Amino acid sequence: MALRLVQVNFKARDDAALGRFWAEALGWSVSSEGPGVTNLAPEGFAWPDPDAFYIDLVTVPDPETVQYRVHLDLATTSAAHQAELVARLKELGATPADVGQGDVPWTVLADPEGNVFCVLEPRETYRDTGPIAAVVVDCADPRAVARFWDEALDWTLHEVTDDHARLRSARGVGPYLELLRRPGVQTVGNRIHLDLLPYPVEGQKAEVARLRALGATAADVGQGDVPWVVLADPEGNEFCVLGRG
Structure with missing residues (x-):
């Protein structure tokens, strides 16, 4: 037996509207398994194909407005592609976001519901990830959290330092799971x-x-x-272990 990271899940005020934004942003297909749930998949893949990564968006009554500890990084292939993608995302409804990033080569945006994400400058590491380069989780101790996820998942640990850790599917497909040092206590979902x-x-x-x-x-x-089953990692970040209903 083993565990695979198959998707990220967004709490949304309007799953359908937010799903349309992300589907157009990523060039993915849209479906729904029921009211209040929107499912996104890369074109040509059906969940849970192990060579793909997915997004679910679920409407909840009152999504928290907080400093988000989990965000997406989007990949680009050139400076021109980065500029074009940022412009297109703004046309779709994204807005510039300031999270204290200062003068950096990536662009920080927020989706129409305020979820912050980054459009990265071209990086060789992400040349084959698809449109999502990484799912980034803020944590106080990347080494400790990396030990947990390295043992939890059937993934490969590629890099770990005091400030950053990076894991990816052992199949060498899809985005990375990245753990970024950012001190602070997890107090809300x-x-x-x-x-x-x-x-x-x-x-x-x-x-x-x-x-x-x-x-x-x-x-x-x-x-x-x-x-x-809903669990939390050693620093309090929630995750779900899926089952069959």
Whole structure:
């Protein structure tokens, strides 16, 4: 049994509208598994193909307005591509965002619901990730959190320092999971979280037990009676272990 990071999940005020923004931003297809849920997938892939990465957006009554500890980095292939992508995203409804980044080569934007993301300058590391270069999680201790995720996932740890860690699918496809040092205590729920899929899916209970032994803790985000299990990593960032309903 093993666990795979299959998607990120956005809490949204309007899942359909926010889904349209991200689908157009990434060039992905849109579907829905039910009211209040929008599913995005790269063209030509169907969930949960292990060679692809996905986004789910779920409408909730009152998404938090907080300093987000999870965000997306988008990849570009040239300076011209970066400028074109930033201009197109603004036309779709993105706005400039100031998170104290100062003079940097990447551009920080916010989507129509205020979720911050970055459009990176061209970087060789992300040449084959697709439009999403990385899912970035802020943490106080990247080394410790990297140890947790390295053992939790069937992924490869590529780099770890006191300030930064980077993991990626062992298949060498899709975005990286990056852990970025940013001191501060997690006190409220994230608007973006990770979803993990056991394979086989019947292994959910065993995988949850294994994660708890690694340092994950149970988390209550008001989920009620659902087929997935909500946990938090050692620094309090929530994630879900999916199951079969």
